[in-house]
Amino acid sequence: MHIPDGFLDSKTATGMAAAAVTVIVLALSKVRALVTERGLIPAMAGVGAGVKSMTGKAQRFVGEAGKSYLSRMAMVTSLVFAAQMFNFPVAQGISGHLLGGLFAALFLGPWGGALSMTIVLIVQATLYADGGLIVLGANIMNMAFFGCIVSYFAYVLFKKTGFADKVSISLSAWVSVLMASSACALELGLSGTHSLIETLVSMASVHIFIGMGEAIITLILVSIMKNMLGWETYHEK
Amino acid sequence: MVVAASFFASSFPDGLDYLAGKLGFLQKGVSRSAFMKDYSVSFLGAGALSTASSGIIGITVIWCVFALLRAILNFSRTERKGDK
Numbered sequence: 001m002h003i004p005d006g007f008l009d010s011k012t013a014t015g016m017a018a019a020a021v022t023v024i025v026l027a028l029s030k031v032r033a034l035v036t037e038r039g040l041i042p043a044m045a046g047v048g049a050g051v052k053s054m055t056g057k058a059q060r061f062v063g064e065a066g067k068s069y070l071s072r073m074a075m076v077t078s079l080v081f082a083a084q085m086f087n088f089p090v091a092q093g094i095s096g097h098l099l100g101g102l103f104a105a106l107f108l109g110p111w112g113g114a115l116s117m118t119i120v121l122i123v124q125a126t127l128y129a130d131g132g133l134i135v136l137g138a139n140i141m142n143m144a145f146f147g148c149i150v151s152y153f154a155y156v157l158f159k160k161t162g163f164a165d166k167v168s169i170s171l172s173a174w175v176s177v178l179m180a181s182s183a184c185a186l187e188l189g190l191s192g193t194h195s196l197i198e199t200l201v202s203m204a205s206v207h208i209f210i211g212m213g214e215a216i217i218t219l220i221l222v223s224i225m226k227n228m229l230g231w232e233t234y235h236e237k
Numbered sequence: 238m239v240v241a242a243s244f245f246a247s248s249f250p251d252g253l254d255y256l257a258g259k260l261g262f263l264q265k266g267v268s269r270s271a272f273m274k275d276y277s278v279s280f281l282g283a284g285a286l287s288t289a290s291s292g293i294i295g296i297t298v299i300w301c302v303f304a305l306l307r308a309i310l311n312f313s314r315t316e317r318k319g320d321k
Contacts, residue, residue, distance in 0.1 A: 001253050036310055062311045074303035078296045085292055119302055123295055184253065203253070 001099070001184060002124065003139055005132030009191040016187065017137030023145050024118055030111035031073075035066030069112070072231070076104050077116040079221075081123065088213055096210030099180060101147025102155060102173045103218050107225065109234040113148035138187050142180045151176030156235065169222060170215040177211035178204060 008016075038060055062070070080100035087095035100120075105113030121139050124130040131139045154175050158168035185203035189196025225231040 003253065007257070032310060060310075062307055066310075067307070070303060070307050074300055077303070078299050081295055081299060082292055085288070085295075119299060123298055123302075127295060127298065128291070181253075 001139075001142065001181060002121075002131030003135045003142075003184060003187070005134045007132075007191070007193055008135050008138055008187055009193075010134075012187050012191045013135050013138060016135070016141050020118075020137035020140040020145070023114060023140065023149075027111040027115040027118070027144075030109075031115055034109070034112065035062055035069050036060040037063040037066065069108075073108055073112055073116055076107055076113075077119055080104055080116065081120045083217070083221075084120065084124070090206070090209045090213065094206060096177075096207070096213055098217050099143060099147050099177055099214055100218075100221075101143055101180070102151045102169070102176045102214075103221050105148040105152035106155070106169070106218075106222060106233045106235070107231055110149040110152035112234075113152065114144040117144040117148050138184075142183045142187075146179040146183050147176050150179060159235070166219060169219055173215040173218040174211035177207050177214045181207035181210075 080098075080103065083098040083100050085097070087097045089095045101113065101117055104116045107113075108116055118140050121131060121136065121143060125133055125136050125139070151172050155168050155172035158171050159165065163171065181203045182200060185200040186196070188194055188199050193199075222233070226233075
């Protein structure tokens with residue numbers, strides 16, 4: 001699903017880059033608020049009162065909770081990166097790979113998940129030429145915005161509708177792939193690369209199956225993380 | 238995990254590449270060279286060993302990014318106006 005350079009025209013690529021920058025800035029500020037806390041820096045606690053009166057300002061630092069969130073984020077990011085390297089065959093001649101958007105969002109929250117996916121995409125585009133540099137914004141919108149943020153809210157919606165947790169995970173994992181691929185098809189259509197309708201229909205018909213793989217792998221990964229590592233999902237906290 | 242999985246990777250093109258070929262716009266793509274293009278380290282050739290190494294390098298880079306992120310967040314300590 002990583003769009004290479006040349007598939008999109010410059011106006012679509014630029015528009016998507018602008019949208020992606022907005023999403024990244026928002027995600028960074030949300031994550032910063034999540035991992036830092038206000039107060040005195042623990043190392044200076046002894047002279048805390050003095051330091052505070054000297055500067056007259058409250059200070060932000062990465063606390064214990066923030067450290068554990070960041071190391072979890074690093075683990076999730078590495079896992080998503082590793083999982084995306086490997087393709088599973090869907091039909092003769094076609095393969096798909098895990099997107100991991102919902103998986104990341106389930107454990108990191110929608111914004112942390114999006115940031116994690118963005119880091120994966122930047123590493124892939126720069127070191128591996130997997131996904132173009134000019135179209136990086138489009139790839140970030142497809143896989144981090146639709147794949148993480150929107151699919152996370154789909155998951156919350158399914159939960160609220162009364163579906164069981166596993167059913168909600170499967171459905172929203174499937175939806176995440178379908179949304180990301182449709183967004184990708186839409187960008188291709190808007191760029192005039194190929195007719196919009198045909199691209200949309202073909203992308204959807206392939207990714208309906210890739211999405212099923214995504215749902216199964218996400219379920220397995222979530223249960224491994226919960227049972228073997230004792231992780232809680234973001235929603236449960 | 239990366240090492241184990243590198244033996245099972247499918248060599249079929251993924252959904253987008255497949256369609257690009259089928260619908261005839263694959264040639265529009267611009268191919269770039271990169272240090273670890275197609276997930277293999279250039280001097281190790283192709284194969285599972287090369288894929289696994291490239292994966293390990295990628296994960297190392299990701300951990301460095303997070304170490305950097307944590308350092309940045311810890312050093313930008315001073316409260317800015319409007320912070321809650």
